[in-house]
Amino acid sequence: MLMTCRDTIPADPDSGKTLRDLLAARPPSDQGLGAWRWQVRRQLAPLRDVLVSPAGPAEDWLAARRGGCQRKRTVLVRRLAELSPRVLHDTDLERLSSDLRHLLDDVRRHEQRCNDLAYDEVELELGGSE
Template structure:
C-alpha cells in the first residue's frame, strides 16, 4: 500500500489512538495491572510495526540537497523512536513503577506524532518542489 493513502494514514493514527487509550485505562495492583501491561505492550507492537514500515525521505527528487538532508534526519529520528519503543517494551512488562512507564510512553506518543507531522511536511515539500511551487 502506498505510504500516503487514507487507509495507511488511519492505520498510523489508529495505532497511536489505541495505545493512548490503553495507557489511560485503569491500572491497579494485581491482575488489572498485569492486564494493563499486556494490553499496552500489544498496542506498542502495533505502533512499532507501522513505524518500521514507514516510507521516510524524498522519493523522486533525484537527491535534492535540502530534501535529502531532511529525509535523512527523519529516517534517523524514526530509528531513534523504534529504539525507544523497544526499550520501553521491556519496561512496560517489568518496571515496578507503572505510572513512570505510562508517563514516558505518553511522551513517546507525542514524539511519534511530531515525527509523523515532519514526515508529512517533507512529503508535501517534495510534491511542491516537483510541481514548481507557487511561482
C-alpha cells in the same frame, strides 16, 4: 511516504480503548494489571510497524531532511525497543506510563515532520505555489 500514528486505533475493538486511553486508565488493583500490561504491549506492535516502514526515495534537495527524518525514526525505534519489555515487568507504572506518553508525543511530532516532507515532495512535482 505518509505515516499513520496508530495510537488512535483501539487495542480491543469492543472496548474502544486506544494506547493513550490505556495509559490514562491503569487498573486500580493488581487483579487487572496483567491484562492491562498485555493490552499496552499489543498496542506497541502497530506503532513499531509504522516506525520501521521504509521511506520512499527523496528528491536531491530534500535528501538532508529525509536523512534527518530517518535518524529520528531510528532513535524512536530504539526507545520503543527499550520500553517494550518494561511494559511487562516495570513496577514503577507512573514512570512507565509517562515514558510511553512522551514516546507517543514524539512519534506524533515525527509523523508530522515526515508528512511535511512528503508534502514538500509533492509540491515540487506540482510546481509549487507560483
